[in-house]
Amino acid sequence: MKNITVRFCGDSGDGMQLTGNMFAQLAAEMGNEISTLPDFPAEIRAPQGTLGGVSAFQVELGQEVYTSGDKADVVVAMNAAALKVCTLGSHFNHPQAHFDEEFSLFHRHAILIVDTDSLTDKDLEKAQYHTPNPFEELGIPESVQIVPVALTTLTKEALKDSGMDNKSVLKCRNMFALGLIYWLFDEPMEKAIHLLEEKFKKKPALVAPNTKVMVDGYNYGQNLALNVQQVHLDQVPSDQVLSDQVTKCTYTSIAGNKATAWGLIAAAEKAGKRLFLGSYPITPATDILHELAARKDMNVMAIQAEDEIAGVCTAIGAAFAGDLACTSTSGPGLSLKSEAIGLAVMAELPLVVIDVQRGGPSTGLPTKTEQTDLLQALYGRNGECPAVVIAASSSANCFDYAYEACKIALENMTPVILLTDTYLANGTALWRIPKLAELPEIHPQTVPEELKGHYNPALRDARGVRYWAFPGMEGYEHRNIGLERDAEKGTISTNPENHEQMVLARKHKIEQIANSIPNLQIIHTASADRSRLCRDKKSSNPQIPMSDTLLVGWGSTEGHLHAAANELNCALAHFNYICPLPKNTHEILSQYKRIVVCELNTGQFAAYLRAQFPDLHIEQYNEIQGQPFAVERIVNFVKNN
């Protein structure tokens, strides 16, 4: 088996995120690629045992892992509500809904481990079952291998001599499930125990009972010889790894938000600047604030401001004073920051704005993923207000694009909006740990010495980028403004020709950044197999070969689109640089007869591309359900349309 998807689901209080993370981390340490999807409700603690309180963690592991998996191969369901939600998927609220492979969160041939102690009449009532037999009621097909385990009883048994109270004992149930899954995957227990000790480092009293329960879970699988086959993933021979990458590399698993924070830290050190973050708590971006507030050892100044506007404004103040300044938020916060971002555009100050997108509009779906802030990032400001927009496309490369956002901002005196989303932010992936020395140089646009005494804030270099002078520098005193400035003197100007000149200067400044970003690459190339065809309704040619079809995406959907392109055997172009676009964008796109832009919105990037390249015919495929793409649905769309 090449790769496999595991889903842990239970009540919000059952510790599913911790369990899932521990499993994913061990899998990664054992040489698997991983991609994870935490899927939890917005309520911190919904009523126990209810459908609304189900929290889940999904991970795909193996080789060539592009996504966190469409559907699970192995499921752990800790209670009746979780069983219902994972069986029915988005239809869990429909009365009389039955297992339907289209909506279910697991496959027809999945292994389903269920805590039978949590299926009492009371549990079933809370989860809105109508009959005493949940499996029958849900219509789970016989092909699904149900593994009933008395998790609660077995956990109590394991800890009967521990002297712990009942409530504390029950909190260890998740470790029994984890031990069982470790057995299923034949993971080495000594590493698992070491990892558990790491996770509970700050609560040493919990190490022994949790270890006991986890080991008992493992032994339960082994000794009682559960009627389940252990799963063995294909191991990549070590020489094959080495042939790809000549030197051995060091890896860890990292969540997108943490990777983003660390990208900023690395960029600040490389640029010789202090990192300043002005932020306000907002789901799902808050972990960036958490991480940077904890990184005082790295000399980071992270301010929790009084509101979103103050978050960006304190950052603008720090940028004015010469720091590498950032603000982190999600869609609603980006709306609030719009005017201030416009100020940074006008004042031509370096500023990094991180938007961890979530379901919108308004409060929307705070814990779910979406790509719906693209047009806001591109255009959501008053006046002609161009800013750089880039997007990360994996949890791990949040690091690279956060770094790149800082580099572009400092070298081009402009706000840069970095788009990530819930999927990347909370998901974890394998990250090759870089050394600072191997990261690209960053050269802030600090004013050269020869301008001392005759500096003004409108002076530009040959690229059209103005110079940065900040308080404390003697001989460069000046007044910066949000008003229009004179193109020569830098003072307030209302002159009509000057305004047009300045609008174009700011536009040009953003456009010239295309000279220093990488060209668009075709990530997945179709083989010349012309037997695979797809229909094209619009074209006079009734059938376009897959080799002439190009999937296009941007941001967090890269993994799903890569998997879809693999399956379709068509080409994929994926964008990380959105404004400006890579210089060869038209050249690449125009080589394909069929272009399908796939996004988690109603077609924002497709609309943007059509506006840039009106000569291209661009199709679109969209999902807006607050969930990542399902590869299967993309494939079906491209095949059948």
Add this chain to the structure above:
Amino acid sequence: MEASQFKSDQYVRFCPGCGDHAICMALQKAMAQIGIPTHQVAVISGIGCSSRMPHYLNTYGFNTIHGRGGAIATGVKTSHPELTVWQMSGDGDCLAIGGNHFIHEIRRNVDLNVCLFNNRIYGLTKGQYSPTSPKGFVSKSSPFGTVERPFVPAELVLGARGTFFARTLDVDVPTTVDCLVAAQQHKGASIVECLVNCVIFNNGTHSWIADREQREEHSIILRHGEKMIFGKNKDKGLAVEIDPQTFVPRLIVVPADDERVLVHDAHQQDPTLHRLLALMGQERNLEVPSAQVPSTKDELPIALGVIRDVEAETYNDAVNNQIAEVRGKAKAKTFDELTATLEQWTM
């Protein structure tokens, strides 16, 4: 240093007769007296007439967006505490659109010198009522008179646990300079309410004390350590008494030679007396007709000068000290050292 060193090359565009001219001059004088070099001074403003001020001062300046000067100044000062940071703002910029940033910069005690130009009107948008306009005030946006209860800025400052509050009057340049210098000397958020006249849209709004004949009878200049004496003939003093029915303390006017005359203590941490002093005469600003009511012999004067000036840790110091402390103890101080602390494996 000389005041001329702080004058920029820009032509001052306040309306002829505007009170902001006098404050601008006082700022240049105060900055020269303080003597911090121009490149170490940053003047941040929002939007409004008073927010044009940075253009006329030969320091680093940033004329930003409406209401946000406080947040931007907080960013400048916190990230670079070695700089002297001034904020120029008005009653609309600071108390309406920027009200949140205003109370939080005070609460946090960011070491800023804030000039709050209070002319009780929106001048730059050509004459709408502001949060300090008295109830019943007729303006373009309140043709039948406002129905709103106004703010008293001092009350807001003290309510946000402010550590420094001074009040001055545009036409009294020496007092303004004294207040500005004191604001700079105070470590923390120093709010100087500058009562300024808007000659175009709200002429005479402070005439109760701005008219030379009335000023000494209707106002008192408070100086730390000095007796609270006022009046043209220096014949009146201020004392405090407890209302026997309600036990509420209140200020009263007594003869200057009365032994009960208070000595001003701006450094007293307890804000009770500062609040009473700052609120003297403010009822005249709450409703329109009251400003025209003739004064009585016992009427309390409006307090000018430094009313409150107490010590407290500044936000910028606290933030920077904490970083220094954590960094001092940290084993990993660089990115490469940080990544070395991660749980990691080689593949």
